[in-house]
Amino acid sequence: MNVIDLLQEHRIDYLSEGHEHCRPGWVQLDCPFCSAGSGRYRLGVNLTYAYANCWSCGSHSLPSVLAVFLRISFRDAKKLVQGVRSERIERGPHQGHYTEPPGVVGLLGAHKTYLKGRGYNYPDLERLWHIRGIGIAPRLQWRVYIPITLHGAPVSWTTRSISADAPSKYMSARPEEETIPHKHLLYGQDYCRHACVVCEGPLDAWTIGPGAVATFGLSYTSEQVKRIAQYPVRAICFDNEPAAQRVAKDLVNVLSTLPGETFNITLDSKDPGEATQKEIRRIRKTILE
Template sequence: MGRLPMPFCEGHGEHGGASLDHKTFSCWQCGEGASPPKLVKQILGCSWAEAYRTVEQYSQLDTDRLFTQVPISERKSLVELPPLSAPLVGPGGGYIKSRGLDPGVLEAEYGVKEIGVLGDYRLRLIIPVYVDNTLVTFTTRRYVENSEPKYKAQPPEKAIIPIKHCLYNIDTVKDQAIIVEGPVDVWKLGIGSVALFGTSSTVEQQEMLVNRGVKRVFIMLDPGTEKPAEKLYFSLISLIREIKIVRLEGLDPGGMTQEEAINLKLQLL
């Protein structure tokens, strides 16, 4: 579609193109590619959250790939954690210790909180999700065994970016990343690991990796999830230079000791 200037390329002239079918931009000269949010972020010099909001507001693309269909005027400009969120000094902190983790570290580094027996998120850990150091949504994890779902996320219409459009811990990623399923896995592996909030990945999560300039990826999902891991592999293979599926035998990253998880990360990176 036409010839466009490409802000990522150091060359001069109009040697960029746009694909309306794939909703991407690319440069014919240097080979650089971009999704609509990446292009907006580069041109405006704004945050990822603002870039996604701008695409939703002005684009005529099928924006349900980028956000749920909530008018920009009705979308919250700020996300707040549930009002009963408290420090990790109660049973939530005890659960974290039982997983071999330090509540103080999780609260300081990830902003994790807990809620007691009251409210919509009772008996849960509150897990903030940040993109570009901006709180864009949150999810929760129960810390007691009951009939409720293990994870319960903020409703997408109340988020700046819905949970399945985010990668947990993405702000710590540079040119390589370890992809895991959930926040507990990230807490064990630390910097450079990101969570999908489940076994499946979305286009938006994949774009977030590509837009960060990630060149090397290790897919480390829980045992028994070979098909989702392979699906993610083939989705990324043409976009990221080096991808490897790490198959764990009988133990997921969240079930490892902190020492085991860090040693595994050092072997990979």
Template sequence: MSGRLLRPELYDRLDRVFGHVRIAHEGVEMVSRPYLSADLEVRLDITTRGETYCVSCPFCGDTRQRLWINHRWGYWDLRTQTRNLWLAHCFNEECLRSYDRQQALYREVFADVGDGIRDVILPGAPPPAEPVEVIWPTQLIPLDQLPEDHDACRYLRSRGFDPVLLSKHLGLNYCPWTDPFVMSMAKDRIIIPITMNGEPRGWTGRFIGEPPNKFVPKYYHMRDLPRGELLYNFDQARRSPYVVVCEGPSDVWRVGPCSVALLGKHASLAQRALLAKHWGQGAVVILLDNDAIDEAQELYDQLRDTVPRRVLVHLPGGKDPGDLTREQLDQIIQGAARNQCVDLLSLVAAHGHGDAQKTEATNSPSFVENKLER
């Protein structure tokens, strides 16, 4: 197909399900305006429908491609707060008039993403060996499907992060709505999935901006999140011969793929065991926030017998990892390591057996932050 399609991913899906797809009005964007209907629903007043994919309707046995599916169909729309499933129309027998039929079509096309609402992108997750009970907020939108000027995207960009890369590499989502009786505080947060060994283990939700008061947590975790068993970003960090231990996920986005977050200031016994098991032969760099000097020292001492090479980093001038750029952090970490006689660079070189692989280990595309600071 030509590269000018507006929804190439939808075209591919339809092609897989229906075999042959005809394209009408290729490259033409929909022009629409939201309005409040008499029954107080946000509807769209469409002046140009734009790019449309025509397939044979499976409901009436049509063979002349009279089921027209618009390029905005099935795509989350922040204005209507739906996927606009009415944007598929059978011109043969009006097969898609009922919402049930519209949903049936959606399920058919998006079979691999469940009900389509929880289409969380989990980086390279194989099916879990045994079911893990992860309860997601009711509605999630991958950040790369949000408009660029959405608050979540603006907030991340203002902190030097690229929402599209975070979405693609770390599966970040935005939660526009969730059942008020379960996990209501997930609403309007950036939902950060936590996977270990490829398995989804839960999530935490970052408040967008600074919380207005101390009753609103910066990070709101999934209920019963087994926090003490988890290290955020473990799967990427384990490929590095040393690990930088931080507090929160955004510290990890800042420091890079060789870092993990405790999801708090304290390391549990299980977290310390993970650090010892995976980096006992390597090195552990402790980089907590400035108000956690005691906790950082405690962790440094606790790892005495299991991790011989440890680095304790105190950031200068009362700064937290989030206040610095990746380059500044890297300099501070390398400087602290040198002062404390831990040679991180030779660990990396030994790990990679030479420079080519060292580059691979430190600059692989999954090193999200490499590109984010630019």
């Protein structure tokens, strides 16, 4: 993930253009150190080198900024930042290869309990999405392992924590562990026919079922837009909250300039995972079936 993915995942409000303090390569946050809640967006975060400085109170490390925003310890914030790649590194030629992390096994009791608790039928998920589990492991322990396939072959992966207090809900393959960067892919694309419903995360896609895809977080890339635009009918179905709906509207606008029909679905519930069966059936009937 990059800095913008991190801010979006944690619902930290930022400005990237149209504001007097914005420069290319930077995003601006409301500085939590000197002017929290002022709407002045003085704190710039550099996207290439992942550091921050405020035009009023000076420089700050990215973990210290996150610690204040998210009310977590500096140590936990440092863990969040570990997965962040600078923009510059991401632009290099991609040379990775699909490699599973150590410790991937079948779903264990704890994974099954978690999935049942979230309202999923885990044998369906194993059959349709080939999910597995990671138990005790050197990294990524107690997570659901979620392979990402393209044309039937696994090309990358992500994982979903099964504990409520994990610092990052989703953690994905490192560049060297993926044949295609996951942010260039849509989770679930292999199941799409004429239409797709675009969600934020794989769990949302599971809820809606085959034909739903996920962008791996609230941000989207131009590669993902190209993939979505291949389908004549597409609907965006992000969480029902302001930050997510803002991104959804941006994405609808981008897609509207391309051939095909684009819809934005605003759910009655908070996110697809909490939607009622009735709401899901309506989405499947109007868009996918």
